[in-house]
Amino acid sequence: MSNLLVLGCSYSELEHHVKYGHRDNSYTIQIKNELGFNNLINLAISGASPQMVNRLLFQYIANPRFGMPDFVFIQWPYATRSEYYTDNNNDEQARLFTRTGESNGSIYSWKKRIGLDITDFVDNKEYFVVYNSEWSSTSETISGSQQNAHYRLTTDISQQLINLSKEVFIAETLLDKLNIPYAYVESDMKVNKYGTLPGLLSKEHENLKIYDYTKQLCHKKFLIPNCGIQLDSPTFAKDRYKDGHPGELSHKRFAEYITPKLKELIK
Amino acid sequence: MNNLLILGCSYSHLGHHKQYSKKENSYTIHLMKKLGANKLINLAMPGASPSTVNRILLQYLDNPVFGNPDFVFIQWPNANRNEYFIDEKYDREDLEYITTSIKQGLVHFGWADGTPIKRFDGPPELTIANNTWTSTHEGEDQRFKSAHEKIFINESQRLINLYKEVGIAENYLGNLKIPYAYVESDYWNGRGLLSNSHYDMPAYNYAQHLCHKQHLIPGMGIQRGSPTYAGANDDYADGHPGIVSHRNFADELIPKLKEIINK
Numbered sequence: 001m002s003n004l005l006v007l008g009c010s011y012s013e014l015e016h017h018v019k020y021g022h023r024d025n026s027y028t029i030q031i032k033n034e035l036g037f038n039n040l041i042n043l044a045i046s047g048a049s050p051q052m053v054n055r056l057l058f059q060y061i062a063n064p065r066f067g068m069p070d071f072v073f074i075q076w077p078y079a080t081r082s083e084y085y086t087d088n089n090n091d092e093q094a095r096l097f098t099r100t101g102e103s104n105g106s107i108y109s110w111k112k113r114i115g116l117d118i119t120d121f122v123d124n125k126e127y128f129v130v131y132n133s134e135w136s137s138t139s140e141t142i143s144g145s146q147q148n149a150h151y152r153l154t155t156d157i158s159q160q161l162i163n164l165s166k167e168v169f170i171a172e173t174l175l176d177k178l179n180i181p182y183a184y185v186e187s188d189m190k191v192n193k194y195g196t197l198p199g200l201l202s203k204e205h206e207n208l209k210i211y212d213y214t215k216q217l218c219h220k221k222f223l224i225p226n227c228g229i230q231l232d233s234p235t236f237a238k239d240r241y242k243d244g245h246p247g248e249l250s251h252k253r254f255a256e257y258i259t260p261k262l263k264e265l266i267k
Numbered sequence: 268m269n270n271l272l273i274l275g276c277s278y279s280h281l282g283h284h285k286q287y288s289k290k291e292n293s294y295t296i297h298l299m300k301k302l303g304a305n306k307l308i309n310l311a312m313p314g315a316s317p318s319t320v321n322r323i324l325l326q327y328l329d330n331p332v333f334g335n336p337d338f339v340f341i342q343w344p345n346a347n348r349n350e351y352f353i354d355e356k357y358d359r360e361d362l363e364y365i366t367t368s369i370k371q372g373l374v375h376f377g378w379a380d381g382t383p384i385k386r387f388d389g390p391p392e393l394t395i396a397n398n399t400w401t402s403t404h405e406g407e408d409q410r411f412k413s414a415h416e417k418i419f420i421n422e423s424q425r426l427i428n429l430y431k432e433v434g435i436a437e438n439y440l441g442n443l444k445i446p447y448a449y450v451e452s453d454y455w456n457g458r459g460l461l462s463n464s465h466y467d468m469p470a471y472n473y474a475q476h477l478c479h480k481q482h483l484i485p486g487m488g489i490q491r492g493s494p495t496y497a498g499a500n501d502d503y504a505d506g507h508p509g510i511v512s513h514r515n516f517a518d519e520l521i522p523k524l525k526e527i528i529n530k
Contacts, residue, residue: 058476085423149414158352
């Protein structure tokens with residue numbers, strides 16, 4: 001029995017594949033099968049920020065309902081995003097993850113948002129429940145005034161780099177301590193007609209004054225640089241699903257690119 | 268002990284002691300003497316936030332010009348503060364740390380002690396770049412301050428941010444095997460952000476995993492309103508805790524630090 005845990009935003013979530021194509025199109029299922037893991041625990045959530053990824057990672061590790069991961073792959077969401085604690089209890093109290101299918105083993109992924117019936121799920125071993133009602137995501141549920149405040153504080157690329165580096169450090173430290181192997185990619189690099197915009201974590205940002213500080217924050221030993229599943233990544237095939245997310249070919253190309261690198265890391 | 272490194276905000280800075288009495292009244296110098304440190308590297312900065320403390324800590328450890336610390340003591344500033352990077356160059360000076368008394372082995376932040384920094388022939392011994400950061404406590408830019416207050420008004424958000432910064436310092440110092448201890452500035456009325464568990468706050472379910480707090484000295488601090496605070500009559504003219512408060516705090520703290528150091 002071996003478990004691959006994947007965290008990220010909508011780029012790693014299965015929902016749009018199920019809706020517009022086939023679930024197995026997702027790069028997450030492709031790497032699970034190529035790397036020979038039995039189970040995929042896909043905790044990706046649409047609109048997730050780097051902070052949210054860590055919140056889910058810590059919460060899952062503290063209560064590994066579907067088993068401890070043997071390998072963790074993180075697709076860090078855009079560094080422009082964040083989440084803030086608000087105390088505003090919204091109706092979508094929590095997110096529910098459960099076993100959603102088979103693909104040479106079990107697939108566990110996001111199932112639905114749950115409201116007042118949350119107590120039906122929290123003690124059930126078949127479900128992993130992430131409390132979410134008091135957090136506001138800057139890409140989904142935050143109020144207008146908080147959104148403006150967020151943009152004011154994070155509009156500077158150096159500030160984004162610091163925020164992302166701190167979150168990467170937090171994940172690296174946790175996984176290093178637990179001796180769980182891992183790797184990650186970022187979503188902040190893109191290729192367009194003007195050239196390549198390097199990722200925030202890449203060495204190309206050495207010109208930023210803040211780089212000397214951020215390079216001490218995370219060791220980046222397991223960063224797979226210059227790739228990603230985001231729109232305009234080097235493997236993006238311009239084959240968008242109807243909801244705008246990268247399509248089947250983009251996922252296939254990304255999976256083919258990272259699989260040998262992940263095999264090397266796992267070895 | 269050879270080198271004692273201290274980080275914090277104005278509560279740990281020597282400026283108001285030098286201005287209103289003498290620097291030996293600071294708890295940091297009491298610690299230096301009672302712990303037998305040959306050198307006190309006091310990198311406290313007025314207006315510092317928890318994230319400023321980590322920025323200075325990591326920058327210093329990357330280039331420890333005054334020597335590697337044998338022990339680190341952190342007085343975490345109030346969790347409602349933060350700092351942000353801005354690419355515009357501000358008027359704020361860089362921080363210039365100098366040795367002010369070689370006999371005492373005292374290093375501290377020079378320009379905020381009420382008198383202009385004394386220029387030497389060479390450059391300052393340690394400069395921390397500071398002019399592209401804006402502090403929510405001392406920064407001139409009200410746009411940042413308003414935005415920050417909009418987001419940090421919630422106690423749970425402050426809890427998360429402080430716990431993350433504490434976790435970063437713990438892991439960094441732990442990896443380097445440098446012994447350390449810390450207190451918080453958010454402790455009053457018998458309750459602190461770090462000193463207590465906060466199971467009543469849903470955010471605590473997450474926050475509790477962010478730092479282990481093994482080297483937290485709970486229930487004390489040098490801030491106004493702390494258990495060892497000697498009252499407003501003891502305050503300096505600028506409102507900071509005065510001579511007796513610093514003495515009381517040092518007296519409480521020193522045996523606890525000795526215990527940690529001797530383990």
